[in-house]
Amino acid sequence: MDFQLLLAQYRQRQPAQSRQHQLHQCLRAAILDGTLAAQTALPASRYLATDLQIARNTVLYAYEQLAAEGLVFTMRQRTLVAAVAQRSRAPSAPVTPPPLSQRSRRLSAPLDEISAAHAFAPGVPDMHAFPVQEWRRLLDRAWAAATPAQLGYSDPQGDPELRDALAEHLRVTRAVQCTGEQIFITDGTQQSLDLCAFALADAGEVAWLEDPGYVGALTAFEAAQLKVIGQPVDAEGINLSDADWQQKPRLIYVTPSHQYPTGHVLTLPRRLALLEQARQQGTWILEDDYDSEFRHDGPPLPAMQGLRPDAPVLYLGTFSKTLMPALRIGYLVVPQHLVAAILAVASRSLPRGRQVEQRALAAFMRDGLFIRHLRRMRRLYAARRDALLAALQRHLPQVPVHGASTGMHLTIALPPDIADTAVHALAMQQGLLVKPLSRLQVSASTPSLNGLVLGYAQLEIDEIERAVKLLARLIAASRSGDNQPR
Incomplete structure (x- = not known):
């Protein structure tokens, strides 16, 4: 932190105080309003005195006063900010922020967080490998x-x-x-x-x-x-x-x-x-x-x-x-x-x-x-693709599967009475990230799509069976209008 700037800003507000008092009150205010967070290490007194071009005794006095008030403590020859109840900063007058661009306002919500923590998250490789x-x-x-x-x-x-x-x-x-x-x-x-x-x-x-x-x-x-x-x-x-x-x-x-x-x-x-x-x-x-x-x-x-x-x-x-x-x-x-x-x-x-x-x-x-890594991942992903196809055949045998010949994901088509967005919402609650095809449409004039993108690269084979069984229950719950998988 730039303590020169911090002190200069305080001096503008309180120019009549002595340097000793200014430094103490400046640090005190910064601790109480949260500018200096708990566990923040204050500079050594010698370094801070050199940076601020003040006497070292002035810094020592400020630190001692803060310690007496319980706002700082020493540990391993360092002065640390204590955890204290911080007072709120004075609220500023409400202002109307400048508007966002038309482009950004069309993006009404952030994209789903893609991570290996979600089963079926598309585009996520196996980082463990x-x-x-x-x-x-x-x-x-x-x-x-x-x-x-x-x-x-x-x-x-x-x-x-x-x-x-x-x-x-x-x-x-x-x-x-x-x-x-x-x-x-x-x-x-x-x-x-x-x-x-x-x-x-x-x-x-x-x-x-x-x-x-x-x-x-x-x-x-x-x-x-x-x-x-x-x-x-x-x-x-x-x-x-x-x-x-x-x-x-x-x-x-x-x-x-x-x-x-x-x-x-x-x-x-x-x-x-x-x-x-x-x-x-x-x-x-x-x-x-x-x-x-x-x-x-x-x-x-x-x-x-x-x-x-x-x-x-x-x-x-x-x-x-x-x-x-x-x-x-x-x-x-x-x-x-x-x-x-x-x-x-x-x-x-x-x-x-x-x-x-x-x-x-x-x-x-x-x-x-x-090349060696790619060959290993091809074998690994092919085995997981095969396991996913087999699990889909067992638990969702009527669901058409597309795009399984290449890559790290495939897609499944859903019947008209099951909305892919509804399945997506239920799946997110259960830790599955299945991307709805309908959200990837570019133009309203193209034929409506209803399906899910299933990534499999990050899923262990023994996890695939459990995940597909859960997905099948979620699809059934979406058809019945229920909010919970059976």
């Missing part, structure tokens, strides 16, 4: 080798070693055609989307979003003041007609490997048609390749970005699902001719730091630890 010891070793090594330059502002594109390691990984595992020069390291997919929306489209231009779709993309497009139009999704992915292209979209956001949230895979004919139409219309495709590392049935599907050399695609990815959300590292692959333009924007908007963590991640990939 993360190789903490190996990561700590690489992080320690990166810090030991860190130069003064790495402690400053970094390259706007991110650490070159990480970008090169990532480019090699994407070329081999996702058939993405790129070099490290085309990669921008971001804080995650949301920041990549914000960057794309700002750099590639002007306010009022049209952006297409799969419907139902990813709320983060909707937020990024609306924040950029784009006209967002939801395009329906069927079993073959985003479903576009020739008439739709009359809208002349500037941006199209798609999740072709595992459509969010339905889990459908965009078929090859539709991928090629989308690329050709986008090329002819001058439209940018934002390919979010989330969950593509975890394909459980059949061979891996190559990314759209690499299907043709002139693909108008910006490729988005993140380590939040493959490693851990707290890492806060994502990436954006842009066409070579866009690098300079995106760099001009990124240099003014992207955070420029965490070089040591990026260097550790580069070593994690270069040493083969990332």
Whole structure:
């Protein structure tokens, strides 16, 4: 705490008091009104006297007076603030705060808290399986080798070693055609989307979003003041007609490997048609390749970005699902001719730091630890997917299941007489986080959806049976209008 500022503010209110009295009364008032909380350590008398440019005896007198009043006490040669009944600060006159933006007022409630503590929380990896010891070793090594330059502002594109390691990984595992020069390291997919929306489209231009779709993309497009139009999704992915292209979209956001949230895979004919139409219309495709590392049935599907050399695609990815959300590292692959333009924007908007963590991640990939971790998680998640499918067949045999071939979640469809929002509300009370499909719809004009998104990556196999049995009871309770599971 800045005691110089604290004392200066008090002196403005009580200029006639002696310095000794001023310091005592200032600290006393700060303790009683809660500015100095209980257990706060006051500076040593010598240091405080030097900082305030007053005699040390003045500080000693103030501390002694406070101790006599029971407001401070000493422990292990430190002076600590005691726990006292604090008096309320004088209320200020009521004021009318400035209004929020129209964009923020449309967000009427916060999103559900996503955490591993909730069974079925989508998008949550198994953090217990993360190789903490190996990561700590690489992080320690990166810090030991860190130069003064790495402690400053970094390259706007991110650490070159990480970008090169990532480019090699994407070329081999996702058939993405790129070099490290085309990669921008971001804080995650949301920041990549914000960057794309700002750099590639002007306010009022049209952006297409799969419907139902990813709320983060909707937020990024609306924040950029784009006209967002939801395009329906069927079993073959985003479903576009020739008439739709009359809208002349500037941006199209798609999740072709595992459509969010339905889990459908965009078929090859539709991928090629989308690329050709986008090329002819001058439209940018934002390919979010989330969950593509975890394909459980059949061979891996190559990314759209690499299907043709002139693909108008910006490729988005993140380590939040493959490693851990707290890492806060994502990436954006842009066409070579866009690098300079995106760099001009990124240099003014992207955070420029965490070089040591990026260097550790580069070593994690270069040493083969990332691939080893992915292989382990594929086996783990596939086993949990199988256990969830078996439990659903036992306890909810009439419920259709979609999107189980890839990723960390699947969806189930509910009958019309059971509202997914009602099941969601009951489930939250029981510690289950099942995301309603109806809340992920972009446009009211698209067919209404009624179902649940079930994440399984963070669930132990022996927990899945219990969770599905509970979910089945909640669904039955929602049908009967009851508030409690039977």
